Amino acid sequence: MDTLNMRIGGKGEPAVLLLHGLGATGAVWDHFAVQLDRRVLVPDLPGHGPSAPLPHYSFATLAEAVARALPDGGPLVVAGHSLGGVLALELASDRYDVEVAGVLALGVKVEWSQDDLNRAASFAAKPPRVFETLADAEQAYLKVSGLLGIAPTDPAGLRETEGGWRLALDPAAFGLGAPDMPALLAGARCPVVLAAGENDPMSRPEQLRALDADAVTLAGLGHNAHVEDPAAVRALLKRFGV
Template sequence: MDTLNMRTGGEGEPAVLFLHGLGATGAVWAHLTELVPRRVLVPDLPGHGPSAPLPHYSFETLTTAVARALPGSGPFLVAGHSLGGVLGLELASGKYDVEVAGVLALGVKVEWTQDDLGRAATFAARPPRVFETQADADQAYLKVSGLLGIAPADPAGLRETEGGWRLAMDPAAFGVGAPDMPALLAAARCPVVLAAGENDPMSRPEQLCALDPDAVTLTGLGHNAHVEEPAAVRALLGRFGV
């Protein structure tokens, strides 16, 4: 069975599964999980932090790895950020023998240009860059994960290697492509809440509202709203009875 590095804590069912975005680790949820009176499951996605890489990255292979790492078949509530939000919706399709009671998809990028996809493919094809100092690698980690200026680097997101430090993330993970959000939303077998920060440059609130008129705009927040203001995202979980 495939395993992922998994942070756990708390008590109470259904458990809440927190899925981070591309380039980050589960550490981004630390302050939010403290506010949740439930059992929490916080994996590092494949190819991130200490979790092993995959031979091929797609929304399906990533979701399969998450499903295999879960303790049981649920039900689970899922809170996913960016890439993690896509995986939460994929998990809610019923294709993975996991029962999902609800999905909060935060900051999902729903509109992709050919330039966007080209840049992602270029990043995916590059070998990991080696930095001379840990401080330089810290800065690179924060830029890749969108956390510069709002959170410290997670030491688990770095790896010491010959000649210095590199990001623990497998660059090939950038190659997942663009999600088919209308299809994912249509296939979800549970309630879904879409949300984005008012100032999120990647997930524009008006784009989410085009998919779902009830999508939530988080005033004054950016792409990593769960890090900037955990209580605001915690309140959205209240829609699922948490």
């Protein structure tokens, strides 16, 4: 049976579903979520934090796991960062029986070289690395999630194991491959906002504009713009009446 950890709080519709990126946990949205005066749903994606791993990772299997864990209710506005942005677009199709009223896809990596894909596949094939000290594991968590210097480690992102500490992240999740962004955008059944930080090395604003001329550039921000400046990213949700 699937076990997906989900934080639910607040009141007001439409609810907002917040999807984190690869290597992080739902805690990455903590300072963002408190700015939303409505019901907020924040899962830890499969293979992250306390959520159970999947036997096979694809954008579809991840989206299915999230969809199954959602409480019954009205429409959702979905904000996703990086991998979470891809999953937000997946959910916005008509394949998951989820009513999505709007999608904010933030910091999605849309261009993948063969080297990028090979490196990700190599990570996916390796067993979890064990660190002798908790401090070393915390540093590794922050590096993998891109949060070094801008956020604390989420303790749920680490696991004590024989010989020390490891990341809770299932390495197999790295094997997702590249998303088909044109198809995802074409298949979305709701308004979509693409956005990236001006200084995001993974999701260049010009790459997003090649997909959508109205893609938003967030001045002075990097890959984790929702952590660096929650208010700037939160303002984009107002386009969906949130």
